[in-house]
Amino acid sequence: MPSIMKTAGVLAGLAAVACALPAQPKLTTRQSHIYSLAKRQNAAAAALGLQDVDILQFALTLEWLEASFYQQGFAQFPDEQFVALGLNQVQLADLKGIGSSEQSHVGLLQSAIAQAGVQPVQPCQYNFGFTDAAGMVATAAILESVGISAYLGAAPLVSDSKILSTAASILTIEARHQSFIRVASGVAASPSPFDTPLGPKAVFSLAAPFIQSCPAGSNLILTAFPTLTMTSPAPVAGVMALQQGTMLNFQSDAASGATFCGFTNSAAPGGTAFSAFDPAQGCALPPNLAGTVYVTLTSANPADGVLTDDITLAGPLVMNLS
8 A cells, every 4th residue: 555745645635615715705504514524624634734835745646646547548548449438529539638637737736836946746656457448437537526525625724825726726627527527428517516525534545546656755654544345236437326225335454343334425414424334234325415425434423424534444435426
C-alpha cells in the first residue's frame, strides 16, 4: 500500500460550497447543513497545520493522477473501442478533451506553486488496471466524482482568495467532466442537488490503489484505510438501481470489528447515514440516497451523522445510485 506525503495527503479537497457564498448570506437549512459538513469533515486536515501551498500540492497530485489516467487509457485503447460503447465522434472528442484539460490543470497548479517559491510535486507511477475502454470510462466516472469531493472538502482550509479562485475554477470543470461522462454513459447528469465533500484520508484511500510509487519529494505519509469491496449485490461498473432496505454485503480484513456501515452522501443528515452491520448478513441501504455514495465500515454510528477517521475501519468504496 503506498503512502502519501503531507502535501498530497490533503487530497481531500478544495471546493466551493462554503467559500463561494456571500460574506453575509441568508442560508437555507440545506445550505447551512452543507457548509457545516464541509467544516466538520476537514477538522482533522486543519489540525495538520496545512498551508495554502500544501493544498495546491495536494491538488496537483490528484491532477497528475487524472492526467496520467487519460493519457495511458487513450494510448492503450483505439477509438473503435470507445465508438463501440455508443459514443459518437463528437462525444469521443469531448472525452479526449477531458484528458487535455486535466493536463492544463497540472500546468496551472505547477505555475501557482512555483510562484510561491516551492518545488511542485512530480507525477507518480500508476497502475490503473485497464482491461478495455468500457472499464476506463467507468473508472473515469469514479475518478471525477472523487476529485469533486476532494476539492469540495478543502475549500474551508484555503485562506488566500486567489488560490481559492484557482481551485474553484478547476472544480467547476471537474464537475462538467463528471456530468459529461454520466450523460455519455446513458445515466442522469445530475442525480443529486449537492455534491459530497470527503476528508483527506478517505480520498487518499480511494486514490492509493492506483499509486505504485512516487519520486523523492513526492512520497505521501498518510496510510490508507483497509480496502472494502462489495460482494452482493454484484457490483457493476455504472449506476446501480437499488431500493432502500436492500441488503448489501461487504468484504474487508477489518470487517470483524465493524458494527455499522456508513453511507456518506450529501442527502444524509450530518453527511453520513449509518446502518447496522453484521459480517454474515451485511447492512441495509438507507433511504433517500442518490448519486455518488461513499461506503465505509465503522465502529460507531454518531447521532449527528458526522463520520470521522477514528471510527472508520475500512473503505470507502464508491457506489453510484440512480
